[in-house]
Amino acid sequence: MIRKITEDISKELLSKGSRQRKLQGNRLNNLIMSVEKLIRDSVSIRFSRSRMNLASIRKRPGAYTKSRYNSRLSYRIHVQLAYGGMCRLGYLEEVKAGVSHGAIGLYLTRYKATAKLIRCFKEVELATLPVIAGPEPIVETIRVQIKELEWNAKLSKMGTRKRLIEYTDTDETQVMRNNLSRINQAISSRWIDLELSDDGFVALQARMRARDYSFDENDKQLDLTRTQLYRVFNDTGFRTGGRFYGGWWQNIPKEYRSMIIINGSRTVEADFSSLHPAIIYAKKGLEPPVDAYSNILPDLPRKVAKQAFNAMVNAHKFMQSQPRGMKLSTYGYKWADVVEAMAQRHKTIKEAFFSGTGGHLQRLDSELAERVMLSFITYPSPVAILPMHDSFIIHRGYEAELKEFMELHFAEMFGQTINIDVEYISHGANSTTPVTTDLDELLAMQAGHDKRLDKFRSISQ
Numbered sequence: 038m039i040r041k042i043t044e045d046i047s048k049e050l051l052s053k054g055s056r057q058r059k060l061q062g063n064r065l066n067n068l069i070m071s072v073e074k075l076i077r078d079s080v081s082i083r084f085s086r087s088r089m090n091l092a093s094i095r096k097r098p099g100a101y102t103k104s105r106y107n108s109r110l111s112y113r114i115h116v117q118l119a120y121g122g123m124c125r126l127g128y129l130e131e132v133k134a135g136v137s138h139g140a141i142g143l144y145l146t147r148y149k150a151t152a153k154l155i156r157c158f159k160e161v162e163l164a165t166l167p168v169i170a171g172p173e174p175i176v177e178t179i180r181v182q183i184k185e186l187e188w189n190a191k192l193s194k195m196g197t198r199k200r201l202i203e204y205t206d207t208d209e210t211q212v213m214r215n216n217l218s219r220i221n222q223a224i225s226s227r228w229i230d231l232e233l234s235d236d237g238f239v240a241l242q243a244r245m246r247a248r249d250y251s252f253d254e255n256d257k258q259l260d261l262t263r264t265q266l267y268r269v270f271n272d273t274g275f276r277t278g279g280r281f282y283g284g285w286w287q288n289i290p291k292e293y294r295s296m297i298i299i300n301g302s303r304t305v306e307a308d309f310s311s312l313h314p315a316i317i318y319a320k321k322g323l324e325p326p327v328d329a330y331s332n333i334l335p336d337l338p339r340k341v342a343k344q345a346f347n348a349m350v351n352a353h354k355f356m357q358s359q360p361r362g363m364k365l366s367t368y369g370y371k372w373a374d375v376v377e378a379m380a381q382r383h384k385t386i387k388e389a390f391f392s393g394t395g396g397h398l399q400r401l402d403s404e405l406a407e408r409v410m411l412s413f414i415t416y417p418s419p420v421a422i423l424p425m426h427d428s429f430i431i432h433r434g435y436e437a438e439l440k441e442f443m444e445l446h447f448a449e450m451f452g453q454t455i456n457i458d459v460e461y462i463s464h465g466a467n468s469t470t471p472v473t474t475d476l477d478e479l480l481a482m483q484a485g486h487d488k489r490l491d492k493f494r495s496i497s498q
Contacts, residue, residue, distance in 0.1 A: 038169055042157045043073040050122040060114075067109050071119035074110075079129060079150035081170035081262040083163055084238060084485060090246055090258045091132055091147035094120055106177050106201050120148075128154040164235070164485035165492040167261040172225050175283065178217045178267040179210050182278075204273040213268065213407070217281075220410050221265045223419035227300045228493035229264055229286065230486040231293060238485055241293060260285055261489070266424070268403065277396030279403035281424045295460070297430055299421055301490045305436045307443060308428030309405075310456035313350060313398045317386045319451035327456050334378045336368050345375050346383075351395030401450070402427060408446040409439075 047069050051060060060068055075094075082090035094116070095101075101112040123129040128151055135146035161169060181204045184197040204210075233241065245258050263285040271278035286297055297304050309315065315325035330342040341363065348360040359365055359372040380387045406424050413420035413435075422439070423430040431439050440457045447455045483491075 038158065038161075039073060039076060039171070043069055043076060045157075046076070046123065046126075046128060047072050049126060050118065053122070053126065064114065067111065067114050068119060070109055071115040072123070074115075075119055075123060075129065076150075076154065077170045077173065077262065079148065080154065080158070080166045081173070082242075082258065082260050083150055083155065083166050084235070084242070090242055090260075091149050093145040093147055096120075096135055096146050104201070104203060106180065108176060123154075124148070126153075127151055128157075162488050162492075164488045168228070168489050168492040168496065170262050172264050173260070173262045175221075175265045175267050178221070178265075179214050179270070180267055181270045181273055181275075183271060202273070207275075209275065216407060216411060217266060217268065219414050219419075220407075220422075223414055224264050224266070224284075224421045224423070226419065226497075227421040228490050229421070229423070230261060230298050230301075230489055231289075232296045232298045232303070232486060233293075233484070235485050241289070245289065259289065270400075271396050275400075277400050279400045280426055281403065281406060284423055286423050286430065287425060294425075294430065297423070298486065299423075299432045301487075302432050302434075304423075304430050305433050305439075305459055306425070306428055306430045307436060307439050307457055307459045308425070309402075309443065309447065310458055312402055312427040312455075313395075314346065314383065314386070315447075315453070315455050316398055316401055316451060317350075317389050317394075319453035319455075321386060322452075323385060325453055325455060329383065333382055334368075334370060334374065337370065337375070338368070341365070341368070342375075342379070345379060347395065349376065349379060349390040350398065351393065352391045353393035355391045405446055405450060408449075409442050412442040412446070413438075 047065075050068070050072070075092075078092040078094075082092060096116050098112040098116075101107060101110055101115065120129065124131055129148050130151050131146060131148045133144070133147040135144055155163070158166065158169070181202050182199050183202055185200055186197055231238065231241070242259050263283060266281045266283045268279050269282055286294065294306060295304075311326060311329035314329035318325040328339075330339045330346060333342040333345075344360065344363060348356065348363075356372070356376075359375075365372060365375060376390075380390060383390075406426070406429075409429060410422050410424060413422050413431075420432065420435060429439060429443070436459050440459060443457050444454065447453070
């Protein structure tokens, strides 16, 4: 259906623009690919007629430089011909213009699918559009991203921006890419959703939409087609970073994670307790603490202590002040108090503080995550497992195997044991519980996640 709509709109673009003879071969294929991407990006976030999210597009020519991360999208075809043409023809509507400060992008251009484009899908339920759109394709699953200093016009001071850079492929990167392909295939063989009422889904959309409308490659709004993972390293030698990103479940507020369902079945989450401290201790041949963040100082919340520990490990030199967003005065402390207490609590590994070792720890925890996920790929029917950096979400019933694999691979890599926490949270009564046996009424009462699963199963068959 997507391909048929794409081809029809592409023909209309060429017909109205008298470009039939100008676009042939690869350039014509690139136009079709651009139209398809614009359709997918805009319809995959439509779940109802009354409320919708806005898709985003970069309109600066510099954003379309050819690289391993962008091999086919060009400014002329993607922005001028496809996007501009679809707006003129009434299939797309630009809602918010992008904002730049010189060559620096501040806010992305936002657009939406119009009623005219939605009508192309005829009798399709709006709630099932993400299923029809399919998983968002990933051009390059192994990425190297660095941070650079630049002037932040929004904050009127120097800041950092992230930039993807080229690298040379090795046997190691090819193995990682192949492993990730197998993991992504397992994930795409299942439908991943949220057990929410339609009203609850709209409320979550609105909440996430308000979080970030800035110039961010990893748009934080809810898009169920974003299930394909990629890895991000921080140097061309692949010694730092390497964590898995790309899954929509990584961006939702934490309290919604217990509502994730895989093929309609509820899930559990298992996480490594105090993972980075445990790795540091284990590499020194020391037994890791059960909980490295609790009871650092009286009344200092565990999550604040964890933030402080991570900041101290990630920093390349001594930090004179608390990390941005941390408000220690709320608890009656100064940054120096926390630093001293943390160093005293972890005096056997204090050399790790302010050493810049955080990137190396991420490299190790990403390899650990890869091993855990690959353990489920060898099953007769590969099991979809959703990574959250130091934890995993999986179909209920596999928690014993998940815990076993997590313990096994940590011991393999570091020669120590580690505590694994498995979290079960009751979903409560389902607001869509049927109260009738009439088939038409039952279908009408289905929540959006039920409709999407039914559509996914019908397409998969």
